[in-house]
Amino acid sequence: MHSNTSIRTSLALLALSALCLAQAPVWAQNQTLKVGGIRYDAHSKSNGVTGIGIPPGADATVGDATTLVFTYEIEVKPNVGIELVIGVPPKIKAQATGSVAFLGEVLTARNVAPTLLVNYHFGQKGDALRPYVGLGINYTKFTGASSPYGWDVKLRDSVGLAGHVGLDYALSKDWGLFASFGMANVKSKLVATGATVLQSTIDFRPRTYAAGAYFKF
Amino acid sequence: MTRLIRTWAPTATVAALVTALVTGCGGGDPPVAGSGEPEGAPTTKGSFTAVVSFGDSLSDAGAYAPATSLAGNGSAPYFGGKFTANSATAKVWVENLASTMGLLVTPAEVGFGTSSVKCPAAANPALAATCTAYGQGGSRVTDPNGIGRSGGALTVPMKTQIANHLARFTSFKAGDLILVWGGNNDAFVQFGAFSEAAQRIQTDAAAGRLTADQANLALFQAQNTGQAAMKAAALELAAYVKTEILAKGGRYVVVMNLPDSAFTPFGSTLPANVKPVLSAMVDTFNLWLKEGLTGLPVKLMDQNAAGKDVYANPARFGITNNTVPTCDAAKIAAITRGGVTDGSSLFCNSTPGVPFNGIRTGADVNTWQFADGVHPTPGGHKVISDFVTQQLKSYGWL
Numbered sequence: 003m004h005s006n007t008s009i010r011t012s013l014a015l016l017a018l019s020a021l022c023l024a025q026a027p028v029w030a031q032n033q034t035l036k037v038g039g040i041r042y043d044a045h046s047k048s049n050g051v052t053g054i055g056i057p058p059g060a061d062a063t064v065g066d067a068t069t070l071v072f073t074y075e076i077e078v079k080p081n082v083g084i085e086l087v088i089g090v091p092p093k094i095k096a097q098a099t100g101s102v103a104f105l106g107e108v109l110t111a112r113n114v115a116p117t118l119l120v121n122y123h124f125g126q127k128g129d130a131l132r133p134y135v136g137l138g139i140n141y142t143k144f145t146g147a148s149s150p151y152g153w154d155v156k157l158r159d160s161v162g163l164a165g166h167v168g169l170d171y172a173l174s175k176d177w178g179l180f181a182s183f184g185m186a187n188v189k190s191k192l193v194a195t196g197a198t199v200l201q202s203t204i205d206f207r208p209r210t211y212a213a214g215a216y217f218k219f
Numbered sequence: 220m221t222r223l224i225r226t227w228a229p230t231a232t233v234a235a236l237v238t239a240l241v242t243g244c245g246g247g248d249p250p251v252a253g254s255g256e257p258e259g260a261p262t263t264k265g266s267f268t269a270v271v272s273f274g275d276s277l278s279d280a281g282a283y284a285p286a287t288s289l290a291g292n293g294s295a296p297y298f299g300g301k302f303t304a305n306s307a308t309a310k311v312w313v314e315n316l317a318s319t320m321g322l323l324v325t326p327a328e329v330g331f332g333t334s335s336v337k338c339p340a341a342a343n344p345a346l347a348a349t350c351t352a353y354g355q356g357g358s359r360v361t362d363p364n365g366i367g368r369s370g371g372a373l374t375v376p377m378k379t380q381i382a383n384h385l386a387r388f389t390s391f392k393a394g395d396l397i398l399v400w401g402g403n404n405d406a407f408v409q410f411g412a413f414s415e416a417a418q419r420i421q422t423d424a425a426a427g428r429l430t431a432d433q434a435n436l437a438l439f440q441a442q443n444t445g446q447a448a449m450k451a452a453a454l455e456l457a458a459y460v461k462t463e464i465l466a467k468g469g470r471y472v473v474v475m476n477l478p479d480s481a482f483t484p485f486g487s488t489l490p491a492n493v494k495p496v497l498s499a500m501v502d503t504f505n506l507w508l509k510e511g512l513t514g515l516p517v518k519l520m521d522q523n524a525a526g527k528d529v530y531a532n533p534a535r536f537g538i539t540n541n542t543v544p545t546c547d548a549a550k551i552a553a554i555t556r557g558g559v560t561d562g563s564s565l566f567c568n569s570t571p572g573v574p575f576n577g578i579r580t581g582a583d584v585n586t587w588q589f590a591d592g593v594h595p596t597p598g599g600h601k602v603i604s605d606f607v608t609q610q611l612k613s614y615g616w617l
């Protein structure tokens with residue numbers, strides 16, 4: 003029932019997107035595609051790792067990751083756009099720390115993390131340099147979680163606030179470069195099941211550094 | 220038309236996306252094993268005609284008495300036989316409970332070494348249905364190689380205990396109060412294996428053959444191996460309850476989790492860095508037992524919490540000493556002519572004045588909790604049977 007609803011929503015969404023694209027030619031330069039590199043600085047913090055047989059003071063930290071990022075932005079009003087940011091899911095790695103540091107790498111996963119932001123662009127069309135700020139929602143889903151210790155690892159999906167600041171630099175009417183810095187509130191409950199059950203709540207608090215090129219159409 | 224779409228489409232897209240993000244993909248917390256509960260056990264008084272008990276030494280009503288033959292040839296009279304301070308009146312908790320219910324329970328099998336007799340009470344035909352105390356010292360859940368088997372103990376595992384009951388009585392009856400309490404010996408076996416591995420690892424670390432991190436990792440893995448075995452045993456026991464007891468007519472079924480043997484005189488002798496490993500074995504078993512029993516119509520009785528309560532508040536239960544065993548290892552060694560040196564209560568008799576009395580001078584088998592390192596005195600057994608009785612009443616069964 004639930005998934006049906008979500009499939010239907012997705013279909014409706016696709017139909018709407020198609021409609022938007024079909025209409026695109028009549029809107030002059032109010033859409034932007036960006037492609038670039040993005041660095042996730044995980045900056046994570048957890049409430050520790052607990053489980054039967056796990057000594058007190060056990061913890062884990064999530065490593066940084068770099069991946070490709072794509073964004074699509076559509077102008078809804080002068081200076082205001084709605085932007086969808088999607089990165090190629092990077093592999094994130096968690097390293098045991100604290101009393102169980104000797105375990106080394108304990109899990110890997112990929113995070114699919116689309117972010118939808120409302121951006122405000124300073125300046126006006128035609129300006130070479132246009133700073134922008136945006137605020138929105140990040141959704142993070144962890145997939146393919148696995149552990150060298152054979153644990154069955156599950157992480158809760160996360161929905162949280164996201165924000166970024168950035169700068170567009172026009173090279174021509176259509177093309178330009180961008181750089182941005184972003185933050186998101188990504189929190190997930192982790193349950194790793196093996197001989198025992200390990201639990202942790204990880205606050206990823208990612209900082210992202212992105213840079214690349216854009217194309218307006 | 221175009222104009223309308225221009226202003227409307229993006230807003231709708233955003234709304235749809237946000238809805239999809241927030242509701243469609245949410246998911247919820249991942250499931251945590253052991254967080255469910257058994258469900259659907261009877262809530263009405265039982266018309267009990269038998270107490271059927273499966274387990275280990277804690278529930279052993281005298282399976283190994285022939286090992287304590289005074290004549291030394293396996294024949295009666297016996298000076299021991301139960302894992303408590305033995306006497307003509309000493310009872311283990313299962314016997315106490317049966318007698319509270321106006322019933323009698325006798326050992327399902329009695330013997331040692333190569334000879335044993337099933338249902339010896341059936342020599343009196345009137346008692347042929349009373350031999351439903353299956354617990355035996357050293358028994359494990361599934362593995363027939365229980366503790367003491369090489370020395371002659373039968374250690375019939377719980378799996379076989381249940382099968383033996385079905386072989387004799389065909390099925391469980393609505394009038395059976397079925398008590399399942401085992402896994403302690405699996406914990407001791409796994410803890411023993413860990414301790415051996417730990418010694419090797421520490422020797423290697425001391426000799427510089429392992430770095431500190433490598434040694435820690437090896438210790439973690441040795442412990443994890445034990446925990447994995449405890450998980451397997453617990454899930455096996457839960458499966459036997461489901462497929463061999465509930466599916467074969469069992470209606471009033473109590474499954475008890477394991478007490479923490481770290482809270483015993485034996486546990487108190489363990490080094491502080493090793494003791495938590497024993498607790499971890501027990502806790503791992505209890506976690507998976509609960510997981511395995513989730514949704515099944517049984518009662519899961521928390522002997523773990525009850526045991527800790529008694530250990531922390533002995534006076535409330537009439538216990539004045541919970542640290543020193545009442546049985547004197549030196550006396551038992553002398554009585555058995557050096558055959559038993561670990562002070563096992565199986566060979567401990569508390570009858571005053573007899574030459575085979577193995578009680579420590581000044582000890583009291585009613586107010587001291589432990590007979591040996593891990594087994595209760597008759598006083599300790601009464602604390603257990605009082606708890607079980609009170610729990611059964613709280614279920615509405617008694």
